[in-house]
Amino acid sequence: MAVTIAQLAEIEEEEEPRWGGSVVGHRTVPRDRFNGYRMLYADYFADEPVYGDDVFRRWFRMPKAMFIDICHGVAESIPYFQRTSNAAGLPGFSTIQKVTTAIRKLAYGGSADRLDKYIRMGESTILETVSKFTRTIVEKYGHIYLRQPNAQDIARLLHIAKEQGFPGMLGSIDCMHWEWEKCPTALHGQYRGHHKIPTIILEAVASADLWIWHTFFGNARVVQQYKRASPITCVRQHI
Template identity: 45%
Template structure:
């Protein structure tokens, strides 16, 4: 079930990866034709190091600005689990290892790329939403989400991304019943869904 969700997410991201094409109507005096030109993107110097240092200071320093309960609320997991996933992802996928560019400048850290991917998954926000805080462009954020999802499926699918068996279904239905949601198998995050027809539909 979860594996199917991630596969659909990857298919959607691949489809959305296409760059926008702009059609320009140009007249050269002899004939009128449509030509396709790609929009030029403006380069923005984002100061990736500042974004990484802000993340460290806010959540991962010895005395972070935000305590562990706020970390759990914002990242939807504990700090230890975040760091475990970060280490696994970084050791499995070279994309998440921080590198220098051809000019010798440090690029984005694995922490920045993973934070953007997790926030997009947790909150359902767009690729450019985290730019001001993490200092990451929209196309890189989308690429990070895609790579992160692929890597998570590769690393953890055997252990965690499985279809529920009969015992799992019975346990999840019992938990839902206790919380007032009878016949509900599970929900990723109820904030994004309107249950307008529940329980009639």
């Protein structure tokens, strides 16, 4: 791996781009993407990484094994997540750089270009990566994780809940406020309650194994009406 990184870095430093971009006047920023790859690899993926598995789980919100499985999965699904050469003939970003960018953006939010200094990736590429990542995840794993519970799932969930002292419960329901940063000014009154900023409410139902079976976004009034009309209401009665 070290030899490969050194070779790629040498190619980027010595080879001059054959053209300066397709847009007249466009300036290409030499971000040194391989330095970003070296830092990322040394921090988390080397044989003796700087940060251990406990730090990886806290910062990436998942175990390292799951992250690597996702990398393999998205790389097998579409060529975008495979390392390829760009229009100038230089190797592009690695799979772990793109997946790290997407997961960090989804997990922590914030402006897209704040990842530039560490991953060495521009804002437009970051936004493109997040879009392709989310679509690929839905296409690849949607039939497993974005489905309604079947008879076997319901029987298993009821059995687990009964053993925990909650007979008849499918899962635990909870709600939280998410800040709506781009809320139109005309809607501030509808989406601002005891919080001083506009928020929307996320309602979620999860089982004991942290499998999320139900999610719903809306304001407080819509969520209350939805609960009264939804079969999920029966879950709350057993909590």
